[in-house]
Amino acid sequence: xxxxxxxxxxxxxxxxxxxxxxxxxxxxxxxxxxxxxxxxxxxxxxxxxxxxxxxxxxxxxxxxxxxxxxxxxxxxxxxxxxxxxxxxxxxxxxxxxxxxxxxxxxxxxxxxxxxxxxxxxxxxxxxxxxxxxxxxxxxxxxxxxxxxxxxxxxxxxxxxxxxxxxxxxxxxxxxxxxxxxxxxxxxxxxxxxxxxxxxxxxxxxxxxxxxxxxxxxxxxxxxxxxxxxxxxxxxxxxxxxxxxxxxxxxxxxxxxxxxxxxxxxxxxxxxxxxxxxxxxxxxxxxxxxxxxxxxxxxxxxxxxxxxxxxxxxxxxxxxxxxxxxxxxxxxxxxxxxxxxxxxxxxxxxxxxxxxxxxxxxxxxxxxxxxxxx
Numbered sequence: 001x002x003x004x005x006x007x008x009x010x011x012x013x014x015x016x017x018x019x020x021x022x023x024x025x026x027x028x029x030x031x032x033x034x035x036x037x038x039x040x041x042x043x044x045x046x047x048x049x050x051x052x053x054x055x056x057x058x059x060x061x062x063x064x065x066x067x068x069x070x071x072x073x074x075x076x077x078x079x080x081x082x083x084x085x086x087x088x089x090x091x092x093x094x095x096x097x098x099x100x101x102x103x104x105x106x107x108x109x110x111x112x113x114x115x116x117x118x119x120x121x122x123x124x125x126x127x128x129x130x131x132x133x134x135x136x137x138x139x140x141x142x143x144x145x146x147x148x149x150x151x152x153x154x155x156x157x158x159x160x161x162x163x164x165x166x167x168x169x170x171x172x173x174x175x176x177x178x179x180x181x182x183x184x185x186x187x188x189x190x191x192x193x194x195x196x197x198x199x200x201x202x203x204x205x206x207x208x209x210x211x212x213x214x215x216x217x218x219x220x221x222x223x224x225x226x227x228x229x230x231x232x233x234x235x236x237x238x239x240x241x242x243x244x245x246x247x248x249x250x251x252x253x254x255x256x257x258x259x260x261x262x263x264x265x266x267x268x269x270x271x272x273x274x275x276x277x278x279x280x281x282x283x284x285x286x287x288x289x290x291x292x293x294x295x296x297x298x299x300x301x302x303x304x305x306x307x308x309x310x311x312x313x314x315x316x317x318x319x320x321x322x323x324x325x326x327x328x329x330x331x332x333x334x335x336x337x338x339x340x341x342x343x344x345x346x347x348x349x350x351x352x353x354x355x356x357x358x359x360x361x362x363x364x365x366x367x368x369x370x371x372x373x
Contacts, residue, residue, distance in 0.1 A: 002225040010221050010270055015262070018269035022299040025276050037296060037330050038280075038340040039323070042095035042141075042305035043088045045129065046313050047076050048122075050110050051101025051145070053186055056179035056253035057213050057245055060313050061101065065250045075104075075113035081129060084310070088138060091308040094365055095141055095160075095342040096133050098126060099313065102145025102185045123151055130158035134361050141206070141305075141342040146185045149197045156203055157355045160343040160362070161238065163206035164194050169223055170215040179213045179253050192230070199234025204347040204354070208241030208282070211267060212259030220267055224274045231279060236353070238344040239280040239302055242268050244287050246315050261291050265298050272299030280344065285326060286318040292329045305342075339367055 013021075026034055049062045049072055058064065062072040088096065104110045105122030119125040122144075130140040139160035146164070147155075155162065169188035173180040180186045198205045209223055224240075231237040244259045264283075271281050282302040283295050306320050323337070330337040341362060347353040348362060 002222060007218050007221050010273075011217055013266075013269075015266060015269070018266060018273070019298060022269050022272045022297075025272060026299060029277055035335050037301060037303065037326075037335050037337050039285075039303040039326070039337065040095045040305045040340055040342055041091070041093050041308070041323075042097050042342070043084060043091070043093045043307045044097045044099060044305075044310040044313060045076065045081065045084055046073060047098065047100040047126070047129075047144075048073055048104040048110055049101050049313075050074060050104040050107045052103045052106060053101075053145070053180075053183035055183045055186065056181070057210070057251060058314075059248045059251055059316070074107075074109045075117075075125075078117070081132070085133065085136060085138070087309050089136060093308070094139060094339070094367065095305060096138050097305055098129065098140050098142040098144070098159075100144050123154060126155065127158050130155075134158070134357065137361055137365050139342050139358070139361060139365075143206075146190050146194050149201070152194075152197055152203065153201055156201055157357060159203070160341060160354070160358050161204040161206060161347075162198060164191065164198075165208045165210060165241065165243075166191050166195065166223060166227065167208075167210040168213060168215045168219060169226065170219040173214050192226070195227075195230055195237075196234065199230065199236040202234075202350075202352040203236060204238050204343045205236045206239050206241065206282075207237060208239075208243055209267075210243050210245060211264065212245035212255065213253065214255075217263075217267075221270060221274075224271050228274055228279075231275075235350075236347075237279055238347060239282050240271060240275065241282045241284070241304065242271055243284055246287060246318060248315070248317070261288065261294070264288070265291075265294055268295060268298045268300055284312070284315075285321050286312055287315060289318075289321065292326065293333055296330070296333050296335060302340075303337075341365075341367065 049060050051061050114125055133140050141161045142155060142159050143163040195207055227240055244264050247258055280301045281299055282304045283300045285303040288295055312318055327337045
């Protein structure tokens with residue numbers, strides 16, 4: 001457990017002091033790693049936005065009206081899946097982000113659609129899509145919300161990596177009027193259980209924090225130390241996303257003041273100081289447009305999945321940047337932008353973390369620098 005005095009010492013650091021500490025930590029890396037920023041060329045397969053949680057900040061949820069007359073999806077059609085994958089192959093995508101609301105299979109509407117496809121349950125449906133992708137040399141990364149140990153175990157051999165955002169362990173968010181008031185799946189004990197189970201199963205894992213949803217800076221620092229503690233025990237967390245909440249229409253949560261870029265930079269710096277060089281820090285580039293250079297200086301090493309044709313379903317109005325533009329920005333800062341797999345290099349060879357069938361697919365994919373991470 002982190003001491004209150006340690007948290008206080010972090011909050012007193014100036015941006016200059018944070019940046020100096022970050023530089024000192026990054027300088028410990030070998031030269032070929034110190035000046036590399038990575039990304040994954042991916043596309044999103046949004047299976048269903050039916051969800052048992054009703055988070056106050058969520059635009060993706062099926063109960064929230066969508067922009068441009070876009071319909072909510074009970075269950076993605078086979079035709080849509082095929083169309084997406086054909087576009088992905090033409091665009092040379094290496095990763096498929098498989099996402100959905102949490103426990104969509106608990107809804108009668110989804111169950112009826114699964115029956116039509118001769119699927120016993122939602123997990124079987126996901127496995128079928130992952131198998132299709134792997135056969136076409138595309139690596140799945142699955143994030144379906146909270147899963148049980150057995151569900152995760154059954155999905156491991158179908159995925160290069162998996163993910164679940166911790167978001168926040170702040171219990172104030174579950175009080176009346178809080179963003180998690182009607183979100184049982186966001187209870188910290190459930191999220192922590194899921195992340196730890198991924199470690200027990202040796203699943204290369206992505207987690208992260210959602211910033212600006214009612215938590216305090218002290219909560220954020222505690223959560224960063226919690227992630228470090230879990231990774232120290234299991235060694236499976238490959239990256240942590242620091243994601244800023246973006247205001248949108250039609251959602252209940254409408255804060256008077258959004259999280260600032262300066263606050264985000266401080267938090268990213270805290271993350272680098274806490275994780276040192278053990279865990280990669282990622283910030284979605286479409287949410288920090290115009291400030292990429294500042295985040296690179298503050299220790300961001302990865303820009304995550306960038307799609308040439310699918311939207312950011314969580315923040316649909318924030319378009320993905322062009323790879324060429326990010327390359328120019330990185331070059332100006334003295335960095336090289338490199339494509340990576342959804343599984344980081346060290347986990348491909350780390351015993352028990354990468355199933356043989358996934359390795360076979362990886363070895364048959366042409367990447368400019370196959371083992372860059």
